[in-house]
Amino acid sequence: MRQKTELPKAVYIHIPFCTNKCHYCDFNSYVLKGQPVQDYLDALEREMERTVTEVPARAIETVFVGGGTPTVLLPDQMRRFLQLVQTYFPDQAAGLEFSMEANPGTTDLEKLHAMKEGGVNRISFGVQSFDNALLLELGRIHNTDDVYRSLENAKAVGFDNLSIDLMFGLPKQTTAIMEDTLDKALALDLQHYSIYSLKIEENTLFHTLYHKNKLPLPDEEDELAMYLTIMRRLKEAGYEQYEISNFARPGRQSRHNSAYWRNESYYGIGAGAHGYMRGFRHVNIKGVQPYIEATRQGLPILERFEVTEQEAMEDFMMVGLRQLRGVKREEFRAQFGRELQEVFAAPLQRLIAQGMLISDGEGYRLSEQGLLFGNDVFAQFLED
Missing domain, CATH: 3.20.20.70 (Aldolase class I)
Structure with missing residues (x-):
């Protein structure tokens, strides 16, 4: 990955x-x-x-x-x-x-x-x-x-x-x-x-x-x-x-x-900041003084966890579909080495049938109706 x-x-x-x-x-x-x-x-x-x-x-x-x-x-x-x-x-x-x-x-x-x-x-x-x-x-x-x-x-x-x-x-x-x-x-x-x-x-x-x-x-x-x-x-x-x-x-x-x-990696610096690096997400200690004290000992991380491949694929769909360009099959394949339409076959078919998603040859994007009910669409990729 x-x-x-x-x-x-x-x-x-x-x-x-x-x-x-x-x-x-x-x-x-x-x-x-x-x-x-x-x-x-x-x-x-x-x-x-x-x-x-x-x-x-x-x-x-x-x-x-x-x-x-x-x-x-x-x-x-x-x-x-x-x-x-x-x-x-x-x-x-x-x-x-x-x-x-x-x-x-x-x-x-x-x-x-x-x-x-x-x-x-x-x-x-x-x-x-x-x-x-x-x-x-x-x-x-x-x-x-x-x-x-x-x-x-x-x-x-x-x-x-x-x-x-x-x-x-x-x-x-x-x-x-x-x-x-x-x-x-x-x-x-x-x-x-x-x-x-x-x-x-x-x-x-x-x-x-x-x-x-x-x-x-x-x-x-x-x-x-x-x-x-x-x-x-x-x-x-x-x-x-x-x-x-x-x-x-x-x-x-x-x-x-x-x-x-695009679900890419990023540094997260500062009190309460979130970061995503090398397959791990982390969140920093939130309080100002606790954060300051934590940096004297090491990295001020409150929580750090590895993102599984399944979680990363779900994230790819949920954040990618926020963009009106949608998600692209080729980008999914490059990131995960798998076919998007196979991994998420059930929710994709269901959402297309409901008129929430459009398949445009390169991938999938929200329809005008889907745009109005985005959160309902995104949730579908956590259920299957």
Whole structure:
């Protein structure tokens, strides 16, 4: 199986600090005030050094810095962090994609210059909505003025690969509010948009409110109408929907996320980060101080397990079908030495008969109906 030997070409690094905790967020993030940021950067260096000693870094194609909000780092902290990345992952392929998540209002010109000088060439802003009342409902601390200012600053510094995240299915959100957000988002003429439906996750304020019947969510019909509207509007505006929730100008797809969807290996660095290397998946210790202490002893791994061939084949289908290009027989054969249509004969036949999948000669992809019920499709590959 190819993952046993391949060296990762993608790097994920987690910065767990945030200005505040949003009401829907279950990510491994912690409010910045009082956090040992310098100690955390020291810990990242120890983990990077040990990781690349164990699994050498060669020809890195994508780096993605997520969180949390990585851009809460001060400019000098940002410079040091980015220097660490260049030190321990120096063998970078031509055309490296180096993405960093950002929150509007946390990227002044000095910080953006530090990011650009440190190698960042793609920024993904967590905008979520262009309705200020909705932003308050979500617990976001930025407003739409911050969004415009942050994007203007990024363009002024020379960033030309910009993405924003939006959400739908939000409390008190109507299709009209969603349309207005799309109007304002598309007027920006950015290279990339990620647009996700709200998921009610455990250990969030929204989860608590939901179970008290105090979260006024749109009904399923309205949420479906929003998604259909999003797909139509982005297509009309010239964006390719290349994954269930992602839309891009030609050539501006997120190459890092596409590596996940192709089920490829990647480094996972930082508190709570996930990695997939040489046929093993791991997750790091989550708490900031426990993570820092763990890096003094060795790799800060909470859990590590070998991925069986059957699990890897299931993963290939579930993440691959998220892409509108679907899964390709040839790629499955190259990775596993087996025929896709034989391994998954039963679910493939069933889903094609249900009109959820299309067989296109090269492989299989979601139909328009399958696109609306993706999770139901993916689950079929765990049942057989």
